[in-house]
Every structure is written in structure tokens, then in C-alpha cells.
Amino acid sequence: MRRFDYHQPHSLRDALKIMEEQTGEARYIAGGTDLIVRLKQGAMAVDALVSLRGIPELRGIAKNGEWRFGGMCLFREIERSASVERALPALFQAVKVLANPQLRNVATIGGNLCNAAPSADCAPPLLVLDARIALEGPGGVREVAIEDFFIGPGQTCKRPEEVMTGIRVPQPGGQTGSAFLKIGRVSQDIAVVNMAVLVEMEGGVCRRCRLAAGAVAPVPLRLRRTEKRIEGRRIDPDLLEAAAAEAAEEVRPISDVRATAEYRCTVAGVLVKRGLQQALETVGRSD
Numbered sequence: 304m305r306r307f308d309y310h311q312p313h314s315l316r317d318a319l320k321i322m323e324e325q326t327g328e329a330r331y332i333a334g335g336t337d338l339i340v341r342l343k344q345g346a347m348a349v350d351a352l353v354s355l356r357g358i359p360e361l362r363g364i365a366k367n368g369e370w371r372f373g374g375m376c377l378f379r380e381i382e383r384s385a386s387v388e389r390a391l392p393a394l395f396q397a398v399k400v401l402a403n404p405q406l407r408n409v410a411t412i413g414g415n416l417c418n419a420a421p422s423a424d425c426a427p428p429l430l431v432l433d434a435r436i437a438l439e440g441p442g443g444v445r446e447v448a449i450e451d452f453f454i455g456p457g458q459t460c461k462r463p464e465e466v467m468t469g470i471r472v473p474q475p476g477g478q479t480g481s482a483f484l485k486i487g488r489v490s491q492d493i494a495v496v497n498m499a500v501l502v503e504m505e506g507g508v509c510r511r512c513r514l515a516a517g518a519v520a521p522v523p524l525r526l527r528r529t530e531k532r533i534e535g536r537r538i539d540p541d542l543l544e545a546a547a548a549e550a551a552e553e554v555r556p557i558s559d560v561r562a563t564a565e566y567r568c569t570v571a572g573v574l575v576k577r578g579l580q581q582a583l584e585t586v587g588r589s590d
């Protein structure tokens with residue numbers, strides 16, 4: 304591994320300044336659970352790392368009409384929040400099955416999104432929840448919809464000098480339910496397919512449906528065609544079957560070491576069906 308400088312600023316301002324001064328290859332580091340693995344594997348090399356761990360304003364979870372997760376919010380904080388469990392079940396469930404407790408003690412929600420793996424477990428729940436990403440750089444602050452954040456495998460619209468400072472999530476309405484499901488080869492593995500589902504119900508009819516899947520395309524994917532099939536209808540066994548078939552058609556997976564494309568299509572259909580059933584069970588539980 305190439306030798307590199309390690310900076311530990313205690314404010315966002317200092318972090319941005321240090322990053323601006325770098326002349327070689329420099330990266331921000333959060334929990335390091337993706338970055339350090341890549342450095343050790345020689346998949347990348349840096350001249351400097353700028354740690355975000357000592358910056359208090361990037362941490363924590365706040366609820367003030369809507370939710371705000373700091374870019375450096377640890378998975379551990381999320382899985383310990385009974386309010387998140389009640390209000391945002393899809394996100395809570397995604398975090399609960401992510402890796403293992405040791406990793407969740409150091410890894411962050413911002414790192415999961417900035418790493419931009421197509422299988423990132425936090426991406427589908429945040430997609431169905433219409434999350435918005437706050438980015439801050441020397442030029443100022445901007446906000447992007449999570450759907451516009453991912454560009455390709457490992458690629459986002461974030462500029463290298465920008466810090467993801469937070470993630471804004473609207474509080475779902477009263478008759479909303481959501482769920483997250485994941486199939487991996489073994490427990491603690493990254494997803495073969497993951498799926499988040501959100502339904503907003505009115506008089507037994509699904510008024511709004513959001514479906515998002517991971518590891519089935521170059522970026523985490525909204526399943527808009529399948530959503531359209533569900534919206535405006537009662538979710539009965541026939542509709543569940545039709546939605547599963549549509550989802551299996553709509554995803555665009557590749558075959559790799561974890562699974563074949565064909566298997567991923569089948570699994571995506573099954574997860575839509577199960578996810579809808581599970582999301583319906585949580586309708587009305589949020590506050």
C-alpha cells in the first residue's frame with residue numbers, strides 16, 4: 304500500500320480547506336469499511352485521507368417535521384432508534400441486516416451512499432422515501448434528489464471536494480407502510496438482490512407505490528413500470544402475481560460471481576411480492 308498523509312479536522316470548514324489544499328489523490332474517509340479494504344487490495348491508491356470522524360455537525364439523527372441523518376450517522380445509531388423503526392421501517396430493516404454489529408459500529412450511512420455500490424443496502428429504502436442529499440463544498444451547499452445522485456457503479460454526482468453533510472427524508476403520511484428485503488448468498492454478505500417497498504393506502508386502494516431494487520442494474524433502480532401497475536388498485540393476490548412478473552421484466556441485472564442475471568430477475572419478482580405484503584402490515588404505524 305502506498306504511504307499517505309492522514310488529516311483529522313474537527314470542523315467541516317477545516318475539512319473542506321484541507322481537501323482544497325491537496326495536490327495529489329485525496330479522499331474523505333468515514334468509517335473506512337469500504338475505503339480501507341480497497342486501499343489494502345490495491346484497487347486504489349491515495350496520497351492523503353481526510354477523516355470526517357471528528358466533525359460533530361456531521362453526526363446524529365434529527366426529526367423536525369422531516370428526518371435528517373448526518374452524513375456521518377453510524378448504522379448503530381439508526382438501529383438503536385425506536386422512532387426510526389416505527390416511522391421508517393424500510394430503512395430500519397436495511398440497517399438491521401447490514402453486515403454485522405462490529406461493522407455497524409463504525410460504518411456510516413453517508414459512506415454507504417458515496418461508495419455507490421449497486422448493491423448498497425441503504426439506497427433502495429432512501430429511494431422509496433424520496434430522500435434528498437445535502438452536499439457541501441468550497442463553492443457552497445447544494446441538494447440533489449437521491450435518484451440523481453447515483454451515476455454508475457462506484458460513481459455519483461458528488462464532486463471529489465464535496466462532503467455529503469446529510470440526508471433529508473420526508474416524514475411518511477399516516478397511511479403509509481414500508482419494508483426492506485434482501486437476499487444474499489450467506490448472512491452478512493452483500494445483496495444478490497435487495498428491495499424496498501413503500502405503499503400509501505386510502506380506503507383499501509394503493510394511492511402511491513414506490514419500489515426500488517439494488518444489485519439489478521448499474522445503479523439502485525426505481526421500478527416505475529411495476530409501481531404504475533399497483534397504483535390506484537387494491538393489492539390482492541392477482542395483483543401481487545402481476546407485479547412480481549412485471550418487476551422480473553423491469554430489472555436489468557448482470558450475471559456475476561454472486562448470481563446469474565436470470566436468478567436475479569426471479570428473485571426481484573419474489574421480493575416485490577413479499578415486500579408489498581410486509582409493507583401493508585406496517586401501514587398506520589408511523590408517527
Ligand SMILES: Cc1cc2nc3c(=O)[nH]c(=O)nc-3n(C[C@H](O)[C@H](O)[C@H](O)COP(=O)(O)OP(=O)(O)OC[C@H]3O[C@@H](n4cnc5c(N)ncnc54)[C@H](O)[C@@H]3O)c2cc1C
Nearest residue numbers: 331333334335336337338374402411413414415417424467
Ligand atoms: C465485511 C463487510 C461487510 C459489508 N456488508 C455490507 C452489506 O451487507 N451491505 C452494504 O450495503 N454494504 C456492506 N459493506 C460495505 C460498507 O460497509 C458500507 O458501504 C458502509 O456503509 C461504508 O461506510 P463507511 O463509513 O465505512 O465509508 P468509507 O469506507 O469511509 O467511505 C466510502 C466512500 O465514501 C466516501 N465518503 C464517505 N463518507 C463521505 C461523506 N460524508 N462525504 C463525502 N464522501 C464520503 C469515501 O471517500 C469513500 O470513497 C460491507 C463491508 C465489509 C468490509
